[in-house]
Amino acid sequence: MRITVDEAKCCGAGQCVLIAPGVFDQRDEDGIVVLLAETPAPALNEAVREAAAVCPAAAIHLVEP
Amino acid sequence: MTCSSAASRESSGPALGFPLPVYVICDMLGVPAGDRDRFAYWSDTLLNLTRYGQAEIDAAQAEFVQYMSGHIAAKRAEPGEDLLSELIAAGDADNGGLSDIQLLATGMGLLVAGHETTANMIGKMVGMLLADRTRWERLLADPSLVRTAVEEALRFDANAGFGMPRYLREESEVGGTVLPRGTTVVCSMAAANRDESVFDGADEMDLSRSPNPHLAFGAGPHSCLGQALARTELQVVLEVLLRRLPSLELAVPAEELQRVEGLAIGGLREIPVRW
Numbered sequence: 457m458r459i460t461v462d463e464a465k466c467c468g469a470g471q472c473v474l475i476a477p478g479v480f481d482q483r484d485e486d487g488i489v490v491l492l493a494e495t496p497a498p499a500l501n502e503a504v505r506e507a508a509a510v511c512p513a514a515a516i517h518l519v520e521p
Numbered sequence: 522m523t524c525s526s527a528a529s530r531e532s533s534g535p536a537l538g539f540p541l542p543v544y545v546i547c548d549m550l551g552v553p554a555g556d557r558d559r560f561a562y563w564s565d566t567l568l569n570l571t572r573y574g575q576a577e578i579d580a581a582q583a584e585f586v587q588y589m590s591g592h593i594a595a596k597r598a599e600p601g602e603d604l605l606s607e608l609i610a611a612g613d614a615d616n617g618g619l620s621d622i623q624l625l626a627t628g629m630g631l632l633v634a635g636h637e638t639t640a641n642m643i644g645k646m647v648g649m650l651l652a653d654r655t656r657w658e659r660l661l662a663d664p665s666l667v668r669t670a671v672e673e674a675l676r677f678d679a680n681a682g683f684g685m686p687r688y689l690r691e692e693s694e695v696g697g698t699v700l701p702r703g704t705t706v707v708c709s710m711a712a713a714n715r716d717e718s719v720f721d722g723a724d725e726m727d728l729s730r731s732p733n734p735h736l737a738f739g740a741g742p743h744s745c746l747g748q749a750l751a752r753t754e755l756q757v758v759l760e761v762l763l764r765r766l767p768s769l770e771l772a773v774p775a776e777e778l779q780r781v782e783g784l785a786i787g788g789l790r791e792i793p794v795r796w
Binding site for chain 1: 668731732733734738739740741742744745746748749752
């Protein structure tokens, strides 16, 4: 799985960080998403899918192999 | 036992749906849960569209403002381990933090939001899952469905309340009708959540539905601030009910569950259950 995030769309809600903390983080200054792992370990795929699904700004895109 | 709801607290003393979210939000804000009857009343005057006259609403809001102002002053003098103390510590408006009035509005908003919304949703979720008991049995057989079941309950809820007013800054077309710029519209998220063009089998409750792009929490920068808390509370309640009360069932026919009338956030008056 390959993840991309759209910083311009991100509204800093932080849902992704709560669901998949090893994959997503937020910038200290404005809370915008920071992608920690572009291709996460397969064990995290389910959490990453959930993070993408609940993102209020639809700012997380996944490319599944 | 009755399982929730805003209105039934006056008559039957709900045992589950109301107390949990209230204790959690009181703890987060550092306000005493012992004052919950007062919050419940203030909250109801803010969210009930039909029960109160203007004078009652004004008096209740004045009391609420006074209470929260006093609470913030106390936290300023003696900070605790709570959210309001943290917001105060983050600095005032001149330092990139919240002004006094913003802090007051935030405290009041969080307390109200922590009351009616999840409390009502716990009851509605349990009601929907027990109304067709094969749903409950499916969850008993596979508790790993709790997370998707919660999302599906949020999507499937047809009793979501009044809807969100929005002001159109530009001309828009909805369902073939042109709405001019400047129109105020009320968006029904419950209707959007049954959109056949988005959800396969939109009128079926599918406990394993994924992805589930429902709008129960809205979308975009102003989507529900408390959605992570709400999800956690709903998931925990459901998981614990399944584990502790697997034999749970409705004590009345599902058709007899009564809606709360007049509340901006939909709910059921009570959900009588047995186990």
